[in-house]
Amino acid sequence: MMADDTMGPRETVGLVGGGVIGAGWAARFLLNGHDCAVFDPDPDLARKLEAVLDHARRAQAKLMPGVAVPEGRLRIAATLAEAVADADFIVESLPEVEALKVRVLGEIDRAARPEAVVATSTSGLLPSRLAAGMAHPERLVVGHPFNPVYLLPLVEVCGGARTDPAALDRAAALYGRIGMRVLRVRKEVDGFVADRLLEALWREALWLVADGVATTEEIDDAIRYGAGLRWSFMGTFLIYRLAGGEAGMRHFLAQFGPALKLPWTRLVAPELTDALVDRVSEQSDAQAAGAAIRDLERRRDDCLVAVLSALRDQDYAAGAVVAAHERALAGRAASPDAPPSEAPPSEAPSPDAAPVSTWAGTVPPDWIDYNGHMTEHRYLQCFGDATDALLARIGVDAAYLAGKRSFYTVETHLAHRGEAHEGEALAVTTQVMAADGKRLHLFHRLCRAGDGTLLASAEQMLLHVDTAAGRSVVASGAVRDAMAALARDHAGLPRPEGAGRGIGRA
Structure with a gap:
């Protein structure tokens, strides 16, 4: 069994994988005062990490302008073993290839300290299968974030068949301290919760493009000018409850439930033929209108900050998470690190x-x-x-x-x-x-x-x-x-x- 303790306020985090998700994790941990060691064989790792950190610092300054917590220290590790050897908490963020993750998680398990928790950022692979190469599968947890990790608060936490509940608790506690909203997945299932919903939408969107019903931009407009706005603070079930009026959800289901039997959706993905790939890619390029990826990322971050700030003013949904974390960071920044003196005040x-x-x-x-x-x-x-x-x-x-x-x-x-x-x-x-x-x-x-x-x-x-x-x-x-x-x-x-x-x- 894992030791039944809680991590201290400042952790050393080892990160294996420095792509979009790994770099986002590094930024969130660093901006919350945790030291990070990152390993990725990419020779351009340092530049890419700094680009993500620049985005994260800019977003943090806009979202919490009065909060200044000293950043943790960032170190680029030469090997996987070097990145994880002294870590209290380890995050794997490799591509969604099961065999690759199984092999690398086994290497992490052998190089890490016995008490370290190992988290995988997988968006849908089962932790019971990913732990196949680990001698200590009890310490493996899923910590599935959303991009950009340094801004979006949700993290799905899930364990495998042999995961120790104490490891899940330690991971959830740490995620909470870095300002995240932990969603504990009740059952181990492919895709967890959020990605199963996203996949259903994505598959139907591909069919609409494949059938010539709508372009990529028109589909995005259908979301961002309509349901997407209300999804950001009420989700699906609460919105439909409102649609049921004073009678609530039961009335909504009675009124609109029969429509579920209509063959409106397919919920299976179309074949990604060369023609469909070309069509989606060309329409997406036209939609971007030549904007550089970094410019689009900054626009995304600015809009997310605006939404989160508005929700914070309401102390609702993701805004309540931001408000609570801002208060915690402000208290940490204002409190001296040294313990109070036992001597009477002068x-x-x-x-x-x-x-x-x-x-x-x-x-x-x-x-x-x-x-x-x-x-x-x-x-x-x-x-x-x-x-x-x-x-x-x-x-x-x-x-x-x-x-x-x-x-x-x-x-x-x-x-x-x-x-x-x-x-x-x-x-x-x-x-x-x-x-x-x-x-x-x-x-x-x-x-x-x-x-x-x-x-x-x-x-x-x-x-x-x-x-x-x-x-x-x-x-x-x-x-x-x-x-x-x-x-x-x-x-x-x-x-x-x-x-x-x-x-x-x-």
């Missing part, structure tokens, strides 16, 4: 005190207004995110909020000092001006990261409240002590220029 300010780094990000294109620079409400967003990071630092986390205690902002004075432009790296530092148990007085400075130019400042007064009673109360002991400690440390800092200033005063 009453004297620290001689090394400095304003706290609370936010960092890059200005995305959709933050730019008609004047060509960052629009005004985004400045407030940066300062609001900085305040949240400071609150996380002093202990205002999900558990604290669940106790019906929080801080409300009662006053904000924002002053614009310069202009931020698309692509510029920005950073916020925060100084605690005063804290008395109920009130928290902050001063934020937003600067251009490259040269330190001050672009804006925000002075805020926060009040600690009992959210159930709707009144101000003194913060709990640990949070109150953390507030006081920061206020003491910052008491010796110079008073920021503009602090206490009224509107319209120079």
